[in-house]
Amino acid sequence: MIMSKASTVVVSSPTASCLRLTGVVLDFTSRRPLSADFYIQTPGGRRQVGRSLDETGTFTLNLDCGVRMLIIERTGYRTQTLGLNTKVKSNQTDAVSVIIPLLAVDRQGSDQPYLQTEQTHFVQPTAQEVIKGRQPNAFAVTDALTGRAVPAQVCFISTESGKKQCLTSDNSGIVTTSFTQRDIVALEVIASGYQSYQGNFIVDVLDGQLRKHHIRLLRSLTILSVQAASAAYQYVLRSESGGKEIKLTGVPGYPETFVAYELLPQRYQLLVINGQGTVQERRLITVLSGLNTVSVSGLEKVTGSTVTSPAPGWNPADSLPALYFQQSSYELLQQSETVLKEVAALLRSNPNYTLHLTGHTDNEGDERLNLVLSEFRANVVAAYLRRQGVADKQLVRSWRGSQLPVAPNDREENRAKNRRVSLSLVRNTP
Structure with missing residues (x-):
């Protein structure tokens, strides 16, 4: 009842x-x-x-x-x-x-994926109305909550011909394919540990322009609920495998409970940070899929500073040369590969450093697509470094679309400076 x-x-x-x-x-x-x-x-x-x-x-x-x-x-x-x-x-x-x-469902729209449950009436072209052309597409498969790339199998089934094509994404979760006629294409996306995605995709414009799309996969929730000793502190998770820190969020109406739900099941270090930014307490915890609870009482006290000096003999700049891209492209240029080989050598010999790489675009076109393009650029750089032997835990990716230009977007010479991936080296705290 x-x-x-x-x-x-x-x-x-x-x-x-x-x-x-x-x-x-x-x-x-x-x-x-x-x-x-x-x-x-x-x-x-x-x-x-x-x-x-x-x-x-x-x-x-x-x-x-x-x-x-x-x-x-x-x-x-x-x-x-x-x-x-x-x-x-x-x-x-x-x-x-x-x-x-x-997470809200993806609604039906032209030239974008949406859930099959959202399919409404759509008139297919007749044989006499078939328009010839080409529509290249890049589909990025990501975790719906964390935004991380997810390796997956993506299948495309043509309503017009019944033909089925299945492709496997790369380590950056990206699948590329082209359509050559107007159609309603069914999508099936399967990835280990995630709910399968059953969607549709209306191919309506065959103008040769690359279109970039997100397919967000859901897995069963992984939640950490922390019963806090004080609401005056910040509570942060740091993954043992690297990556960005996750700040826990207060639960509305429950002032001494903090939660994180954008998590993967793995080991984390829970940090308790005071108002001056000093780590007061810490604990190693294992987060399982589903509901997890922790009380901060009895945590190990941290003594002394957690920051150490850089390794002797190497004092890297905290900012590296940016990597630049052609308009609407995420293909690495030859000069960028030369820079990345040197960066990879530095990271392999200095495992206590992390490389933060952020994708950017100019302000041409739809900002939503610019954000996806900036993500693709960051993913391509990270994938290249992994192929050079850099550990994934040393790479922290982010993307900002056109939101952080380094030059005015008033002419092509300046826009070219904004089509970039910025690189920054950060020494890890133990």
């Missing part, structure tokens, strides 16, 4: 309650509160166990010991799942607070 109470929804369970789960449901992009339905799978089928409120997105669930998986749904959004491991439930006496992010 579901009972509404003030700003939450409480669910009574027919058996003993093992876990009291509270929190909010938010739109992943806008962070707007959402009303969503919660379900569990039982031998008799799916059963609804709660709903978050429209105005605040808040919910409270009392879950029995047999629940292994939560299913979260809202019309217009992709279904999320959250695994509930036994260790969390058996060790938890207080409520666990979380943020549940929901």
Whole structure:
């Protein structure tokens, strides 16, 4: 039975309650509160166990010991799942607070992928109306929450001919293909550990211009909920394999609980940082797929500074030459490969350094496509360095589209300076 109470929804369970789960449901992009339905799978089928409120997105669930998986749904959004491991439930006496992010579905549009559930009426051209031409496309497959590239198999099925073509993405998650007639193409994307993506793609314009697309894959949520000793501190995760630090977010309405949901299941170092930016405490934790909980009480105290001097004999500049690209291209130039071979040698001999590389574009064209192009440029550089023997954990990628120009975009000479990947070396703290 579901009972509404003030700003939450409480669910009574027919058996003993093992876990009291509270929190909010938010739109992943806008962070707007959402009303969503919660379900569990039982031998008799799916059963609804709660709903978050429209105005605040808040919910409270009392879950029995047999629940292994939560299913979260809202019309217009992709279904999320959250695994509930036994260790969390058996060790938890207080409520666990979380943020549940929901991702809006991709709507039908011309020359862009969208979920098959969003297909509406579309008239295919007749034989007499077939327009000849070519539409080259690049599809970037990424993790929907972290934005990381995902190696995947992408299959294209033509509605017009029935022909099926399957391609495997490179390490940067990119697949390229061209279409030569107007069509509705079905997409099937499969990647280990992720929900399969079933989508459609309307090929409508055959003008020879490269089009860049994102296919975002969902996996079961991986959430860390930290019961904090004080809301005055910052709580940060640092992956053992490198990459950017992840700052935990406060749960609205729960001032001493901080969460992260843009996570991969792996080992992290949890850092507690005071108002002066000093690391006060730390702990090594293993984050599993599903719900994870940690209390900061009893963490190991950090003594002394965590910053050490650069390796003797090598004092690199913290900024390296930028790598430049042709208009609308992410192909490496020969001079860029020469620079990257030298950078790779430095990184291989100095594993305690990380290279931060950021893709950029000029301001020509659609900014959404510019952002994708800047990502492709960063991915291509990272892939080249990996082929040169650089460890993936030494590479931190980001992309900014046309948002950070180094020169005015007023003439071609200046725009060429903005079509770049910037490189910066950073020494890792132990």
